[in-house]
Amino acid sequence: MKDPASTARWHLATCHGCGLLSRAGTGHAARCPRCGTPLHARKPESIARTWALIVAAAILYVPANLLPIMETSSLFGAQNDTIMSGVVYLWVSGSWHLALVVFIASIVVPMAKLIALVILVLSVQLRARWQPVQRTRLYRLVELVGRWSMLDVYVVTLLVALVQLEALATIRPGPGALAFGAVVVLTMFAAMSFDPRLIWDSMEKNDA
């Protein structure tokens, strides 16, 4: 790359809202002249914020998977369901394709998202130069798939609302649902606070 011209080098900034390229203002109060979105050459404190959110999400990932997300009591006794036992139930009852969907959305996606974010932040912090295109793609993927982990929160909500037949069965949400919702929100904030342009900054600094 002969002249990797990033906007920062030309003292320009792109607006995240409307895409307008404008002269980077001085100070923190700079805003896009067209739509008013605050302009940052880079997201502020990107690495520190992303780390904090990753750690918080990783800690909550444990209770999210161990605590019951749903408590069922019926004529046949009481039963506590964790996310994993819900997957097993779907599998045993013959809907293996849905079991797979829930397993991927609730267990694989949050875990993979955390690992991917750690790789991205670490690689930026260590000024790594390998595979910038792939790492940028990885980031886009993380942003794209994160929302699907919300699946089980919705399922529990609908089941709680529908199954209130006192005589036959009652379903109550368990504390795991709260932890799980928190993991989804925290990982979404973590992905938002990471700035993919940092991947390319380390490339340019090493070039110079």
Place this chain on the structure above:
Amino acid sequence: MSLAEQPLVACHDCDLLQREPLLPQGGVVRCRRCGATLLRSHPRSSERALAFTLGALFLFILANVFPIVGLKLSGDYIQTNLLGAAQAMYDNDMRLVAGLVLITTFAAPLAQMLAMTYLLLPACLGRRPPQARRVFRGMTLVQPWGMLEVFVLGILVSLVKLAHLAAVVPGVALWSFGGVMLLMAAATASFDARDLWARLEAAR
């Protein structure tokens, strides 16, 4: 050619500054370094986005008025809609989760649809609505939190889980939510912030 003569675009993912090529109608420009989509042009993008949004808004009302699922069980018939489901979580001391469900399936999608209508309808008529900047900013902040497509999948999973308990009757809202999901995907795909702002600026 000098930098001043040709408009520049910067990639939002890798920050590479590049000259803007002439974009054919319906074409896509990708970043030459990281492959991110830089510009996309649809013919009449704002009109299309507006039409899809209005359709989605109409179905969204249906989706919240009618029940999503009903259960038939030994004479009893139980049904719920989205707001009723969130209410049930709230009553079970899960206020944060109820709030999360309400934001991601109701408030955020509704805010996005209303904001898009508020901006696109006057823009298509050649006018600029008051507070356009604020509404646009609010819309970009709210957008990632709308999760209707995940909710629709959640309904399907619930149906399967309930099928062994009782006779499950899919409600009108199930189909409406599916429709909102598809129309909103089409609306965001055809929405072009550059086209919108060009029209709003011309209207001033």
